[in-house]
Amino acid sequence: MHRHFHEHRLHRGRHGWGGHGGRHERGERHGRRFGRFFEHGDLRYVVLALLAERSRHGYELIKELEDRTGGAYRPSPGVVYPTLAMLEDEGMIRQTAGDGGRKQFEITDAGRAELENHKATVEALFARMDEAGRASGPGRPRVGRAMMNLGMALKNRMARGCSEDELDRIVSMIDDTAAAIERS
Structure with a gap:
């Protein structure tokens, strides 16, 4: 019985369960590799699109990404928060008054324009996320x-x-x- 659990346990990546550098972020599932879940720079468009839906905290973005991918991808705070800082520096998002002292972010007009300029990329990324969510059960x-x-x-x-x-x-x-x- 214990051998069964050992063979099927979750893999812990360098930065935690399913986080940055773990099997899930690289897309490795059930012993197969699919490449990275997002290519370099793709996360910025996903974050912008999620903030276009409604303002959110960093943790809410992490949870939303995990939920939409059925657990296939859960970015670490060390990936999400620098992305938020970069988008804020670029004027794509701004902080708003959040509850409980957490930083909450909303998209700006410049961020909406960026999304519109990369609409096909964003649609493809969300299609991939939806597919991962359906595949994970x-x-x-x-x-x-x-x-x-x-x-x-x-x-x-x-x-x-x-x-x-x-x-x-x-x-x-x-x-x-x-x-x-x-x-x-």
Whole structure:
């Protein structure tokens, strides 16, 4: 049973689960390579298009990209926030008053003109995202988030230190959960 889970576990890239540099960003799924999900410069058009729909925070953009691709692509903050900064510097977007002190961004007239000038590229990018979302099937983003939550909980718990008995209980909980998932 444990061998089965080892063979099918999510791959952790250099910068986290499915983030920049991970299998999902490069488009590697189920042992095959499809090339990078976005070519150099494509993310700027996707971000502009998403901001044309409505103003958003950086995290909302990350989540939206993950949702629209069915979990096939989840950019890291280290990719999204520099893209936002660059677009802001270029006058394509601007910050607006956000809730909770987070920076929220909206598209400017210059950004809308940029989108219009690259309409065919944007349509092709969103078609690729839609195709990835259909191919990945329902529920994958939720499973990915749950795996990330588990990973963070384990990392935080292990950082606090634990006795051998506590470690045994944690390992047992993980093993029991794995067995329950396999039986479901």
